[in-house]
Amino acid sequence: MSYRRSPLMEERLANNRERILLATRKLVSEGGFREAQISAVATVAGISTGMIYRYFPSKADLFVEVLGAAVDQEIKILTQAAAGHEPAGERLGKTVTCFVRRALKGPNLAYAFIAEPVDPEVDTARLRCRKKFGDVFKAILVEGMQKGELPEQDPDASAACIVGAFTEALVGPIGPTTRNTQDKERLVASIQSFCIRAVGGAP
Amino acid sequence: MSYRRSPLMEERLANNRERILLATRKLVSEGGFREAQISAVATVAGISTGMIYRYFPSKADLFVEVLGAAVDQEIKILTQAAAGHEPAGERLGKTVTCFVRRALKGPNLAYAFIAEPVDPEVDTARLRCRKKFGDVFKAILVEGMQKGELPEQDPDASAACIVGAFTEALVGPIGPTTRNTQDKERLVASIQSFCIRAVGGAP
Amino acid sequence: MSYRRSPLMEERLANNRERILLATRKLVSEGGFREAQISAVATVAGISTGMIYRYFPSKADLFVEVLGAAVDQEIKILTQAAAGHEPAGERLGKTVTCFVRRALKGPNLAYAFIAEPVDPEVDTARLRCRKKFGDVFKAILVEGMQKGELPEQDPDASAACIVGAFTEALVGPIGPTTRNTQDKERLVASIQSFCIRAVGGAP
Amino acid sequence: MSYRRSPLMEERLANNRERILLATRKLVSEGGFREAQISAVATVAGISTGMIYRYFPSKADLFVEVLGAAVDQEIKILTQAAAGHEPAGERLGKTVTCFVRRALKGPNLAYAFIAEPVDPEVDTARLRCRKKFGDVFKAILVEGMQKGELPEQDPDASAACIVGAFTEALVGPIGPTTRNTQDKERLVASIQSFCIRAVGGAP
DNA sequence: CATGAATGAGAATTCATTCAT
DNA sequence: TATGAATGAATTCTCATTCAT
Incomplete structure (x- = not known):
């Protein structure tokens, strides 16, 4: 288990970030900010809620x-x-x-x-x-x-x-x-x- | 033989509704509807939360x-x-x-x-x-x-x-x-x- | 203001008790005990809630x-x-x-x-x-x-x-x-x- | 790469639903549905109230x-x-x-x-x-x-x-x-x- | 005595955030 | 590193009971 981020991981990271943003955007456009709860974003993005907090300090x-x-x-x-x-x-x-x-x-x-x-x-x-x-x-x-x-x-x-x-x-x-x-x-x-x-x- | 409402009570009564409205208005103008929780309104109006529901069926x-x-x-x-x-x-x-x-x-x-x-x-x-x-x-x-x-x-x-x-x-x-x-x-x-x-x- | 109960007052008292019981019965038969809140009973009986507690220690x-x-x-x-x-x-x-x-x-x-x-x-x-x-x-x-x-x-x-x-x-x-x-x-x-x-x- | 659920978690999970049901059953059998408030169920089940809503949409x-x-x-x-x-x-x-x-x-x-x-x-x-x-x-x-x-x-x-x-x-x-x-x-x-x-x- | 306004302790439910695994 | 189960504070609303007038 290396402590250096592999390029793959970098991509995954960027990927995740993008997916979170996209998922949020989708949810907001469908039901407003009200509908974009963290867990909903996580579900749509296909990741865990905890993951979101790796990329964004708060909702x-x-x-x-x-x-x-x-x-x-x-x-x-x-x-x-x-x-x-x-x-x-x-x-x-x-x-x-x-x-x-x-x-x-x-x-x-x-x-x-x-x-x-x-x-x-x-x-x-x-x-x-x-x-x-x-x-x-x-x-x-x-x-x-x-x-x-x-x-x-x-x-x-x-x-x-x-x-x-x-x-x-x-x-x-x-x-x-x-x-x-x-x-x-x-x-x-x-x-x-x-x-x-x-x-x-x-x- | 019902006791007559004292003038004080009458005033309090009319007052209450007004006070609730005023308190809400105040809170809304300061922090938006978001800040106007029932308990906050009650506090500002100087009454209990239950009282609010005597005058308004819901928030x-x-x-x-x-x-x-x-x-x-x-x-x-x-x-x-x-x-x-x-x-x-x-x-x-x-x-x-x-x-x-x-x-x-x-x-x-x-x-x-x-x-x-x-x-x-x-x-x-x-x-x-x-x-x-x-x-x-x-x-x-x-x-x-x-x-x-x-x-x-x-x-x-x-x-x-x-x-x-x-x-x-x-x-x-x-x-x-x-x-x-x-x-x-x-x-x-x-x-x-x-x-x-x-x-x-x-x- | 006399401290002796006049016959009229006695009747009123008995009356009240009866009215409370009747009102409760009516409400219960219409909507079950759930619908027979004290204030509802008082309203139907045509008296105040406080009055009910003169006749019954509790609901x-x-x-x-x-x-x-x-x-x-x-x-x-x-x-x-x-x-x-x-x-x-x-x-x-x-x-x-x-x-x-x-x-x-x-x-x-x-x-x-x-x-x-x-x-x-x-x-x-x-x-x-x-x-x-x-x-x-x-x-x-x-x-x-x-x-x-x-x-x-x-x-x-x-x-x-x-x-x-x-x-x-x-x-x-x-x-x-x-x-x-x-x-x-x-x-x-x-x-x-x-x-x-x-x-x-x-x- | 998602972390696999540990056997412990699996058990806990299955456990939880069961524990909630069990706790409710226990409380109901002791004091009727009346005594089975969400917070009481949570306490008896050894979990938080919020957890119950993960398994059951409502009381x-x-x-x-x-x-x-x-x-x-x-x-x-x-x-x-x-x-x-x-x-x-x-x-x-x-x-x-x-x-x-x-x-x-x-x-x-x-x-x-x-x-x-x-x-x-x-x-x-x-x-x-x-x-x-x-x-x-x-x-x-x-x-x-x-x-x-x-x-x-x-x-x-x-x-x-x-x-x-x-x-x-x-x-x-x-x-x-x-x-x-x-x-x-x-x-x-x-x-x-x-x-x-x-x-x-x-x- | 009679009133009913006022209280406030609960009860259900939600959801951002954390942390053991 | 990634997960998502778990938390629990916060919020709305109800209603038996009390007590100033």
Whole structure:
């Protein structure tokens, strides 16, 4: 029994970590953080509960990481959507649409990540994530103002408002629990228009 | 021949319900619904846990009432703010400002009421509350569209977006935990502008 | 304020006691001892909970008395039914039938009194009551044996068996939850025949 | 590579369920279902309360299983006792005697299983159990009637009466709390005779 | 005397975390 | 190293009984 980790073990380790994260993500997207108990995560990941504590000091830490990873991926996609040389309004529209369409495919995950609290520690992380989302929009706004494409406005406030607007439209009372494809597209369009007008980016 | 209730008892009685509601409100505003366990509420209210069940059949019912009472009061004020014969954009601005200013005074309560879910039963109530808020704005939008003051748009979606926008701006990452008065007023103005532009109500 | 009880007060007192017993009986017959909480009894009796403790030192004592009173009344009726100069077998049949028919009219009361336990103290009383029922039958058996109408047998055991037999037939799995009049009469007849044969009282 | 369960763990595991059942059985037989609170069961079983919920979803389920297991075992033995080619009356006598003798060894358990209800769910199970007992006797009766050994009678009613008869004789007021061996045998004989006569199975 | 508000000791159940194997 | 059985603190809710008014 060697004390050096073999490459195989390394892989197993990385594997495990990944499996835990994946399992958590799956459970959260299906039933919110509430349903992602440690034992459930362990079962889905195909490992033991004790194992989870080898990779994450606590449930909160696990949640924070799952949240962060999911959001980082989303941010990456959003940032790509936000890139381009179109006028700021147009880019904003594209970016919002991108986010909303993605969220409509896995509403519960978006919900849990955006709206569902768990414990204070995770909550703090959630705020950071929302900030990150906002920053994507803030960047568009700042550039748009510089180029004179958008009227003067507080980019932080506007960015937050944008995030809030589509979040609410997604997880709020008019949310898409029972919407068909056509309705969904109409909702996407409505949110997009709202946001473009909101920042003064309409033609 | 039944002994009459002493005035003291009467007061105590009315007091109790009020005290329970107040205690819950206090705890929720400080730490969210999470911190408002029955025993904590009892302690803060200065009564026993059993007493709470004399007034509320379950914790969920208590929460729903606290939520509902706070929201109804808010809705009332908002509705008044929304009244008037100014153009729709202006009325919308007034209403948003009204809500935001009030929320900035007790941000955590707003947070819990607007953003924090607890259990399914309370969650349902929360959704209803958000819908109520939205309806205040929807009414303005519908009238504005009829009068030709606002461009065509889905009033449900726009209303939800408005609620989401200022909610996020209030309880989100740019939220007002440590803002001074000046900053607050600037935030209010930014949110207001955002919302007015968003519905096409800018001059 | 006089310290002598006025006749009126005496009556009120007796009244109260009666009302408490009646209320308890009503509640027990509707939902078993489980549903007869002190506060429910107080409500039905139209008095306060504290009042109940003026008449009964504890809930158990109240239950014991209710049980005893109901059973005594039943015993009285049974004893009358058992009287007469017919052969023992016939008298036994009459008595059993009498009890069963009465029980079929208010099955829950009989059930609660016969089968439902509450706490040890009440349980003891219940045993005493069953003994009383048994004694009615025992008397018939003893006389029947003396007259040579019935074969020799242990009258205590037979009496207990009789009580058990019809009790089970009443509250057991073939019990009368949803029986119509015809079925009920057939059940009555079956139980009667069983008991008469059991003691050797058949012609 | 998962660590194999040590034989010790295996044993402990199997042990646990058994220990819980045993502890419950013990407590029930000593003080009825009332005394078998989860914490008491845990203490007697030498485990924690949480552990119980690893094996049984709820207290009611635990009770139902304890009840069912005990009854199934009893039924098995009774069914064997009921087998044979003797006349129905004789077989009935054997069966009754078998049950009664066994019950006399652990009277309180029989009491709890047969007479004591707890909550609706368990009660339902108890009724089913009594029905099962009855069915053993019903089978004898039906066969006896077919062969002309027994007079016509409602086999359901008679079976219920038989169960009730010996139950009462066992757990009722003449019950065997303080009987010596000789008395017990006399009781057994009395019950047997009663039942045989009751169904018309006497020679 | 009469009230019924108030108490608070329990009872069932859940689940993050630990640790013997 | 990996397991998952085991723990037990925490939480909600109930109801007999008391006692200030």
